[in-house]
Amino acid sequence: xxxxxxxxxxxxxxxxxxxxxxxxxxxxxxxxxxxxxxxxxxxxxxxxxxxxxxxxxxxxxxxxxxxxxxxxxxxxxxxxxxxxxxxxxxxxxxxxxxxxxxxxxxxxxxxxxxxxxxxxxxxxxxxx
Numbered sequence: 001x002x003x004x005x006x007x008x009x010x011x012x013x014x015x016x017x018x019x020x021x022x023x024x025x026x027x028x029x030x031x032x033x034x035x036x037x038x039x040x041x042x043x044x045x046x047x048x049x050x051x052x053x054x055x056x057x058x059x060x061x062x063x064x065x066x067x068x069x070x071x072x073x074x075x076x077x078x079x080x081x082x083x084x085x086x087x088x089x090x091x092x093x094x095x096x097x098x099x100x101x102x103x104x105x106x107x108x109x110x111x112x113x114x115x116x117x118x119x120x121x122x123x124x125x126x127x128x
Contacts, residue, residue: 001024001026001117002025003022003023003096003120005019005021005093005119006019006020006022007019007020008122008123010126011085012128013086013087013126013127014084015126016082016084017085018081019079019095020077021080021095023078023097023117026099028076028097028098029052030101031098031102032050032051032098032109033071033096034069035047035094037094038094046112048067049069050070050071052104056104058109058110068083078095082124086126089124089126090126094120095118096118096119
């Protein structure tokens, strides 16, 4: 299984970026695909997840209203549209996927321990 993330870059505060993650080797249409981010010296933190073919979503409070996660089950991809970016959004962003169908309310969807598959990370830098 491989997850290939792309779309990172440098943008000014208030700008937008769109990250994309393509999965190969298996499908995840009935489980969770997510984005996490990490800054040097910090733990990897949850950003957003999209669960099941119905597209249930959850977001970290820090990105709610600014970021939108979406998936294309036919293409086995998950995207993260990031608007109104802030300098504190600067981080390496990782896509993740799980083949486990947790209960819809499970905290595992927002925990890095809940994911067995990870992409290589893509740098997002927001300048002030």
